[in-house]
Amino acid sequence: MNEEEKVIQAADEQASVVEKQGAGEKKDEDLVIAELIQVAGEQGSVEAKQEKIESVALVDDSDRLFRKYKIKDIVFLAIITACTLVTGAIMPLLVNAPVFGIIQLGLGIQFSLFPVIGMMKVRKPFALLLQSVFISIFLVFMFPPMVFIIVCALVAEVITLLIFRSYKSDWACVLAGTLYMPLTIPLLFMYYRCFYTVTGDEKSAVSMFIGSQNVGAVIGITIAVIAVCFIGSVIGMLIARELKKAGKLK
Amino acid sequence: MTFFKYKKTFYPLVAIASALLIMVFGLVMSRKANCAYFLIGAFVWLALFGCWKGLLRALPLFAIIGGAFALISYYTSGKNAQSAIAMLNRFGAVCLAVVPGMSIQAVAMTRNLSQLHTPRAATLGILITLSFVPVLRGEIKRVREAMRTRGAGSILNPKIFYRAFLIPLVTRLVDISDTLALSIETRGFTLGKSKYTVYKREVINVFDVVYILGLIAGVVLAAVL
Numbered sequence: 001m002n003e004e005e006k007v008i009q010a011a012d013e014q015a016s017v018v019e020k021q022g023a024g025e026k027k028d029e030d031l032v033i034a035e036l037i038q039v040a041g042e043q044g045s046v047e048a049k050q051e052k053i054e055s056v057a058l059v060d061d062s063d064r065l066f067r068k069y070k071i072k073d074i075v076f077l078a079i080i081t082a083c084t085l086v087t088g089a090i091m092p093l094l095v096n097a098p099v100f101g102i103i104q105l106g107l108g109i110q111f112s113l114f115p116v117i118g119m120m121k122v123r124k125p126f127a128l129l130l131q132s133v134f135i136s137i138f139l140v141f142m143f144p145p146m147v148f149i150i151v152c153a154l155v156a157e158v159i160t161l162l163i164f165r166s167y168k169s170d171w172a173c174v175l176a177g178t179l180y181m182p183l184t185i186p187l188l189f190m191y192y193r194c195f196y197t198v199t200g201d202e203k204s205a206v207s208m209f210i211g212s213q214n215v216g217a218v219i220g221i222t223i224a225v226i227a228v229c230f231i232g233s234v235i236g237m238l239i240a241r242e243l244k245k246a247g248k249l250k
Numbered sequence: 251m252t253f254f255k256y257k258k259t260f261y262p263l264v265a266i267a268s269a270l271l272i273m274v275f276g277l278v279m280s281r282k283a284n285c286a287y288f289l290i291g292a293f294v295w296l297a298l299f300g301c302w303k304g305l306l307r308a309l310p311l312f313a314i315i316g317g318a319f320a321l322i323s324y325y326t327s328g329k330n331a332q333s334a335i336a337m338l339n340r341f342g343a344v345c346l347a348v349v350p351g352m353s354i355q356a357v358a359m360t361r362n363l364s365q366l367h368t369p370r371a372a373t374l375g376i377l378i379t380l381s382f383v384p385v386l387r388g389e390i391k392r393v394r395e396a397m398r399t400r401g402a403g404s405i406l407n408p409k410i411f412y413r414a415f416l417i418p419l420v421t422r423l424v425d426i427s428d429t430l431a432l433s434i435e436t437r438g439f440t441l442g443k444s445k446y447t448v449y450k451r452e453v454i455n456v457f458d459v460v461y462i463l464g465l466i467a468g469v470v471l472a473a474v475l
Contacts, residue, residue: 071441072431074371078378079427082386085379092344096319096337098326117420134375137359141269141351143344235412239420248424 073122074130080118081134084110088135095143101185101221103146108181108228109235116177116236121249123167128153128176145191152183170237177233182225258300258353261458262362265350268465272350275469276343280336288472289342292465296349299461304352308345316341356380362452370441378430385426393419 087110094106119127132153139146156179164172243249260268272292279285297305319341320334327333360377364370393415397405402414 069371069441070431071374071435071439072428074375074441075378075431075434076424076427078375079382079423079430081375082379082382083423086383086386092348093315093319095344096340098323121424130371130375133372134379137266137376138351138379140266141273141348144270144273239412239417242417243421243424246421248421 067124069122069124069130073124073127076121077118077127077130078134080114080121081131084114084131085135085138087114089142091139091142091146100218101225103143103188104181104185104225105221105228108225109232111181112177112229112232113236113239115180116173116233117240117243119167119173119176120170120237120240120244123173125161125167126157127167128157128180145188146184148187148191149180149184152180152187155183156180170241173240174230174233174237177236178226178230181229182222185222185225259355259358260299260350260353260461261452261454262354262359264454264458264462265354268350268462269347271462271465271469273343273347275472276339276346279472280339280343281332282472283335284472284475285339286335286342288468289339289346291468292346295461295464295468296346299457301349301353304349307352308349312341312345316345358452361448361450364446364448365451370439370446374434374439374441386423389419389422389426393422 088107090106091103094103115128115131118131129150132150136147136150139149156176159179160167160172160176163175167173167176240249259265272289276285276289279288293305296302316338320337323337324330324334356377359380360373363373363376394405396418397403397410397414400414403410405411405415
């Protein structure tokens with residue numbers, strides 16, 4: 001009896017399947033075709049992706065703009081920052097000289113020459129920013145407002161990347177190095193205006209700095225700072241080129 | 251118990267905060283008479299907390315350069331004594347702000363930053379920058395000795411300075427950086443997000459708290475009185 005029931009049940013199921021097949025034949029065909037198309041598409045895209053991955057793996061990553069930093073990059077940037085720090089140790093003396101832009105004039109060469117060498121070895125975005133981060137912790141003890149040099153580095157890098165799109169060109173490094181220090185002038189100007197006036201002894205804090213009241217003198221000093229930084233950057237570029245020629249700057 | 255244990259060096263972040271406090275207050279309030287009293291108080295306070303070696307180093311610098319700038323300021327401002335005192339105050343603040351920094355070891359700063367989960371690239375860079383300065387001095391000395399041995403001429407000549415000093419120095423730095431990077435990698439240091447431990451944790455101490463509170467009290471008193 002049980003076996004008979006099973007046979008009947010199986011026959012019913014078969015019949016219902018046939019009925020469904022008959023009724024939804026066209027629908028099933030459409031679904032299968034759609035599935036096939038989807039699978040084919042996926043396979044195609046997978047193949048394309050695989051090809052893309054393989055091609056990326058084969059090609060050197062030096063073409064990419066944003067590349068991962070390696071330990072050797074960080075070490076070189078830190079060492080070159082130590083050079084900037086040592087040569088820039090006169091900063092505590094300069095901060096007290098009441099001449100507008102004296103810090104930038106005194107430190108322009110050092111703060112452009114060494115960063116350019118660093119950027120020409122580590123041709124990756126934010127190399128200048130990293131150098132600023134490394135040096136900023138020491139600038140706190142020398143002259144805290146100069147910590148804003150991080151912002152200046154970021155702005156200089158953004159401007160350079162907008163113009164050159166990468167650091168492949170030596171002149172991109174020179175531009176970043178040239179802009180780096182002069183950008184601190186407006187920041188320090190704001191600092192003097194905000195903080196030195198707290199005593200209330202003078203209306204404008206900047207007035208105590210020789211040359212700060214005369215617009216012509218301010219423009220002249222700013223141009224002089226840019227010129228000094230440009231010279232420093234070019235010297236840095238020449239040194240880096242010599243090192244490259246000697247096979248040291250890989 | 252480590253909180254009450256005596257230690258010779260400051261907690262690194264406390265040292266940075268105190269340097270900022272002294273420097274900013276000194277620069278802002280340099281024209282006030284109270285600023286000088288605050289700086290004298292800070293000098294004594296730092297000496298009490300064991301920074302007398304750093305203070306002794308900073309004192310001649312303050313006396314010579316600060317004195318020279320004060321004199322210049324005195325004469326350029328039409329023999330105005332207040333201007334000279336303001337200049338001395340500024341120099342005093344700068345020299346005193348450097349002293350807490352002298353007490354921090356590079357490795358302590360790195361440990362402190364690592365505890366605070368600062369990116370590894372930043373801690374490594376700061377550690378190298380700080381600890382590389384003596385090495386750099388040695389390298390400069392070597393290059394200068396090499397110049398003398400070869401009879402390269404005066405370092406004040408720009409061409410000689412560039413060719414015989416600057417290029418050999420940077421070349422040497424590149425070599426050192428390659429060796430150092432290799433050495434760091436060999437020791438298993440990575441820049442990734444791999445887990446790491448801090449060998450010796452920096453702990454804030456009761457002395458750090460008393461030190462920074464004393465400085466803040468000095469600032470408040472000097473500003474209010």
